[in-house]
Amino acid sequence: xxxxxxxxxxxxxxxxxxLNDDTEIDIEVQLSELSVWAERSLFYLSKMYAGQINAGxxxxxxxxxxxxSILDFKLFDETEDFxxxxxxxxxxxxxxxxxxxxxxxxxxxKLPKKLKDDSDNIMLWAKFIxxxxxxxxxxxxIKDPYIESAYKTLQVISQDQQKRLEYEAREKAIRDHxxxxxxARRKGRAEGKTEERLEIAKNLIKSGYPTEEIxxxxxxxxxxxxxxx
Numbered sequence: 001x002x003x004x005x006x007x008x009x010x011x012x013x014x015x016x017x018x019l020n021d022d023t024e025i026d027i028e029v030q031l032s033e034l035s036v037w038a039e040r041s042l043f044y045l046s047k048m049y050a051g052q053i054n055a056g057x058x059x060x061x062x063x064x065x066x067x068x069s070i071l072d073f074k075l076f077d078e079t080e081d082f083x084x085x086x087x088x089x090x091x092x093x094x095x096x097x098x099x100x101x102x103x104x105x106x107x108x109x110k111l112p113k114k115l116k117d118d119s120d121n122i123m124l125w126a127k128f129i130x131x132x133x134x135x136x137x138x139x140x141x142i143k144d145p146y147i148e149s150a151y152k153t154l155q156v157i158s159q160d161q162q163k164r165l166e167y168e169a170r171e172k173a174i175r176d177h178x179x180x181x182x183x184a185r186r187k188g189r190a191e192g193k194t195e196e197r198l199e200i201a202k203n204l205i206k207s208g209y210p211t212e213e214i215x216x217x218x219x220x221x222x223x224x225x226x227x228x229x
Contacts, residue, residue: 016048022063024048029129033073036212041067045101067103070129074107082110083122115139201225 017025026048030037045067053061069075076084086103089096106122108130115127121144128140128147141151197218204214205228214225 023066024052024063025066025068027068027070029070029072031072034213035216037069037071037075040210040212041069041103045103049101062100064100064102066101069103069105070108070126071106072108074109075105076107080110082107082112082126115143119143198224198228202228205229 015027017027019025026041026045028041034040045065049062049065052063052065053059084105084107086105087096088098088101106126106129108126111123111126111130115123119127124140124144124147128137128150131137131140137151137154141148197220201214201218201220201224204217205225209217211222211225214220215222218225
């Protein structure tokens, strides 16, 4: 399946950003719950990092790579903080091993319902991303000029019929995907019928689903899924 469409069906929006200092940022919005999200983000950020140099190049060419995950589900049950930031550091002294890779995670379901007067930019942007009603957008937009600019752009896009149709198609694909997962779990995993789970896995492979997603849906081990490919 075409990568962009596959990601849309999986509820994933992936944007790559290159800053003026050559820092590379991978921003992903994930709507469907994925228990292996940490492993997935580590895999793709590592690929981004390794892809900066070719054979024979100096390691000095490496630039910082940043992963920003905006999730519509709770990833960390041990905390109610909606924002987490991770670096590669020593366990006891917390000394950075390197600053070339970092991970930022925003868990939208943990956002407070009301904004405080002293809300920082991360909170404001998260509320903007999570907003659904016009009143919510307006409330956040007046607090930051950059968010206000983004809101105006969003309004222009929403008035474009083609863009709106693409958005509605994406929403339908996500709903269908979530329903498919629910039915697959009921039919295969819940009943524990290996034959049905294998058949579901085969269909997912044909549709271009990644192995980690198939594992989550069917409960089959990776080795068994690999044999089906």
